[in-house]
Amino acid sequence: xxxxxxxxxxxxxxxxxxxxxxxxxxxxxxxxxxxxxxxxxxxxxxxxxxxxxxxxxxxxxxxxxxxxxxxxxxxxxxxxxxxxxxxxxxxxxxxxxxxxxxxxxxxxxxxxxxxxxxxxxxxxxxxxxxxxxxxxxxxxxxxxxxxxxxxxxxxxxxxxxxxxxxxxxxxxxxxxxxxxxxxxxxxxxxxxxxxxxxxxxxxxxxxxxx
Amino acid sequence: xxxxxxxxxxxxxxxxxxxxxxxxxxxxxxxxxxxxxxxxxxxxxxxxxxxxxxxxxxxxxxxxxxxxxxxxxxxxxxxxxxxxxxxxxxxxxxxxxxxxxxxxxxxxxxxxxxxxxxxxxxxxxxxxxxxxxxxxxxxxxxxxxxxxxxxxxxxxxxxxxxxxxxxxxxxxxxxxxxxxxxxxxxxxxxxxxxxxxxxxxxxxxxxxxxxxxxxxxxxxxxxxxxxxxxxxxxxxxxxxxxxxxxxxxxxxxxxxxxxxxxxxxxxxxxxxxxxxxxxxxxxxxxxxxxxxxxxxxxxxxx
Numbered sequence: 001x002x003x004x005x006x007x008x009x010x011x012x013x014x015x016x017x018x019x020x021x022x023x024x025x026x027x028x029x030x031x032x033x034x035x036x037x038x039x040x041x042x043x044x045x046x047x048x049x050x051x052x053x054x055x056x057x058x059x060x061x062x063x064x065x066x067x068x069x070x071x072x073x074x075x076x077x078x079x080x081x082x083x084x085x086x087x088x089x090x091x092x093x094x095x096x097x098x099x100x101x102x103x104x105x106x107x108x109x110x111x112x113x114x115x116x117x118x119x120x121x122x123x124x125x126x127x128x129x130x131x132x133x134x135x136x137x138x139x140x141x142x143x144x145x146x147x148x149x150x151x152x153x154x155x156x157x158x159x160x161x162x163x164x165x166x167x168x169x170x171x172x173x174x175x176x177x178x179x180x181x182x183x184x185x186x187x188x189x190x191x192x193x194x195x196x197x198x199x200x201x202x203x204x205x206x207x208x209x210x
Numbered sequence: 211x212x213x214x215x216x217x218x219x220x221x222x223x224x225x226x227x228x229x230x231x232x233x234x235x236x237x238x239x240x241x242x243x244x245x246x247x248x249x250x251x252x253x254x255x256x257x258x259x260x261x262x263x264x265x266x267x268x269x270x271x272x273x274x275x276x277x278x279x280x281x282x283x284x285x286x287x288x289x290x291x292x293x294x295x296x297x298x299x300x301x302x303x304x305x306x307x308x309x310x311x312x313x314x315x316x317x318x319x320x321x322x323x324x325x326x327x328x329x330x331x332x333x334x335x336x337x338x339x340x341x342x343x344x345x346x347x348x349x350x351x352x353x354x355x356x357x358x359x360x361x362x363x364x365x366x367x368x369x370x371x372x373x374x375x376x377x378x379x380x381x382x383x384x385x386x387x388x389x390x391x392x393x394x395x396x397x398x399x400x401x402x403x404x405x406x407x408x409x410x411x412x413x414x415x416x417x418x419x420x421x422x423x424x425x426x427x428x429x430x431x432x433x434x435x436x437x438x439x440x441x442x443x444x445x446x447x448x449x450x451x452x453x454x455x456x457x458x459x460x461x462x463x464x465x466x467x468x469x470x471x472x473x474x475x476x477x478x479x480x481x482x483x484x485x486x487x488x489x490x491x492x493x494x495x496x497x498x499x500x501x502x503x504x505x506x507x508x509x510x511x512x
Contacts, residue, residue: 028381
């Protein structure tokens, strides 16, 4: 390999020297921010939040999972006056069968009932599911939804591992299901009435979170 | 004219200086320019096929959460359906043009800008590939990528450059090793030093492939702890492993092997693996490996 690189064969850099220095400084700051974010250093008072957002990328599988989590939805079927599992995947076509779909991600990020923002997202998600699900004329309309997680214990290393597959909610123990959001009974009854399926008077149109 | 013979100390110093602030073979930069946008587009392929659900009012979008929520650094409203499809078309066109070195600077700017928008607009579909990918595309924008081995270079003709200017390749090399090291630090702060079951515990959900299931049911339990240890050592020490010439080949083998394993074991994460493999190859593979195929594709008749 030659010790000397002829200058005329070096591709021309972009912009004047001062501009390149600024760009290089921003690039180095970004790389440093990746490290600082992973190390737990809070820089949100110093750096713009969108800049930080793009640097929060190194937290890749840091923790041991104790359960395998899925998220599911039950719909309040107006004609029956009770909740049944619905296949929410038909409404979320992007990566419909794995945890990169929007439903899973929304539930994963925003399910905390104690957080005001999360409540807003959960309500928007529930409204979206009800609205879109009822657009299909072949299904029995629903007035509300319950959004829940399924938490299945993970076998110890070396123990029998089941092949992952989606199984109906009813095949899972109650202890594995955790509801995070439910449409209010009044809202579910109102929507059912609007759809021409008034809920019988003796049926509570919905459930509450335990 | 004969050059002056250099002592071993001086030679070592020159190698370090050239590696850190010297011009780098243009092949590295051009390979990154070709592979990175394709890996990002492959990752986005499912989103692009459902652009209306992804970015428009037709799909579920997280509402405006105000300025207090750290998970939404900037609220960008959903697009009308037709704009979402135009957006997707723009992403594909600019990404492919960039990879082909056609109107490279314009394609690079458009691709980086659109990627930035969709990564900010849809928190639910923002992953390391799109966040890091956006940054990588902006880094590429400020380099002379497209100077060689592309349609622009072919049209221009003349003597092609042999080297990228100082910093143009090194920023990608630095980003790669710092990402690894940061990931190692994050793992150390998590459970990786306290539990031997972290990798094992990730094999059971919807990312599981037939190959994952095969391994989970055949590989002895203790071996997962070995994989975990190797991964942590590789990631934490990445800046060192890739800086030293005698550890670099081993680091490359472990890195490529690790990403191949991730790709076949964790379903959609395969595109993240492709992005990282592109960075390893473009940043650190022996230049002869890169030069031969690039010349065969682009300079056959030259």
